[in-house]
Amino acid sequence: MTQTKKSSGHPLxxxxxxxxxxxxWCPGCGIGTAFSSCLIAMKTSGIDLQKTVMVSGIGCSGRGAGYVNLDSYHTTHGRAIPFATGMKLANPELNVVVFSGDGDLFAIGGNHFIHAARRNVDMTIICINNFNYGMTGGQVAPTTPYQAKTTTTPAGNPERPFNLPLLAYASGATYVSRWTILHTRDLMESIEEALKKRGFSFIEVLAPCPVNYGRRNREKALDSLKIYQERTIIKNDAHPTELDIDFDRGVILGKFIDLDQPTCTEMYDKTCRPKDLLYD
Amino acid sequence: MEFWRIPLDADEIQITRGIVHIIEDRCKGCGYCIEFCPKEILEFSTKFNQKGYHPPMVVKPDDCVNCHYCEIICPEFAIYSVEDTMNMEKAQG
Known part of the structure; x- marks a missing residue:
């Protein structure tokens, strides 16, 4: 669109x-990169942007909906997915994109996530995983790696983190991938694929949080990206049980699941609205 | 471009050239574009922008191959490249 014009402003x-x-977003925060990959993917995928909506919950990444010049919704904490489900059911023509963080989607909204995946609601979930609750001051989250330091776990996190792709797969997601913000092109292609995919698509994006997570773990923003470069392994079609986040062993990235399953709307129409029951 | 083994079609491949545009006042100085530019054409400048960060500047403008990596990795929408159609060069073996 504006790509060919010279010095007419940023293409996005x-x-x-x-x-x-x-x-x-803070200097060095990865959400901006994930957001711009998402916008580029929206632009290049050729989907009708008039019929595309972005839904966010609460948190740093929840701000995403406020910056995109589409119909966008900033919902209550953890309720981005139920809101998006409602929107998709009311108007099945929409392309629904949920752009939110790990705390919003998996801590307070975990229940909604597993049920939307179970129902196979046709939407794209982009989950920015920065390993902590960044907006509220860097508290421990369900995705904080084992023994990582946060405000509330100064001696190290004693708990195991969620394996998000496994959770998504086990709940019934039909497209699951994981990338970091350093793998921007793969991330962009993955988002593009997920936007075109019919069914529940889940993309986990690992992103640095230099101010809250990085500072307490002696990682500057560029150090985090170096870690993403050196300690990640790209392994498409890896089994979701191998995907625990452990940077000492290496974090596996790639596209893991791509299935074709009937979506929520199709199954609903088939069961509750068979043609012979319609009166019109 | 230096090759370990020269590709057979090196003479025919056209390398695109790009012009980098920087919107300085959006920059927050994270340095991602500088660190990850594959041709290492960017560097921190010494001047300050409106917000007090050092934006990047292009030090080797002729080396840009218009790969758009800075454009995608910039979290601030502050840098982009456009194709330089006037200055298309053939790859040197």
């Missing part, structure tokens, strides 16, 4: 609410 300016830019 058309998709941004420019009056709100610069955004609130």
């Amino acid at each position: 300016d058309g998709l941004l609410r420019l009056d709100r830019i610069p955004h609130i």
Whole structure:
């Protein structure tokens, strides 16, 4: 669109609410990169942007919905997925994208996630995983790696983190992948694929949080990206049980699941609205 | 471009050239574009932008191959490249 014009502003300016830019994300925060990959994927996938909506919950990444120049919704904490499900059921033509963080989708909204995946609601979930509750000051989250330091676990996190791709797979997601913000091209292609995919698609994006998580674990933003470069292994079609996040052993990235299953709306129509029951 | 073994079609491959545009006042100085530019054409400048960060500057403008990596990795929408159609060069073996 604006790609061919010279010095006419950033190519994504058309998709941004420019009056709100610069955004609130800290210097070195990975959400901006994931957000821009998402916007580029939306633009290049050729989906009808008039029929695309972005839904966010609460948290740093929840701000995403406020910056995109589409119909976008900033919902209550953890309820991005039920909101998006409702929207998809009311208007099945929409492309629904949920852009939110690990705390919102898996801590307070974990229950909604597993049920939307079970029902195979046709939507794309982009989960920014920065390993802690960044907005509220860096508390321990269900995704914080074992023995990582946070505000509430100064001696190290004693618990095991969620394996998000396994959770998504076990709940019935039909597309599961994981990338980091350093693997921007793969991430972009993956989001593009997920947008076109019919069914529940889940993409986990590992992103640095230099101010809250990084500072307490002696990691600057660039160090985090170096870790993503050195201690990750790309292994497509890996079994989801291998995907625990452990940077000492190496974190596995790739596209893990890509299945074709009937979606929620199709199954509902088949069961509750068979043609002979319609009166019109 | 230096090759360990020269590809057979090296003469025919056209390398695109790009011009990098930087929107300095959006930059928050994270340094991602500088660190991860595959041709290492960017560097921190010494001047400050409106917010007090050092934005990047292009030090080797002729080396840009218009790969758009800085554009995708920039979290601030502050840098992008456009194709330089005037300056298309053939790959040197």
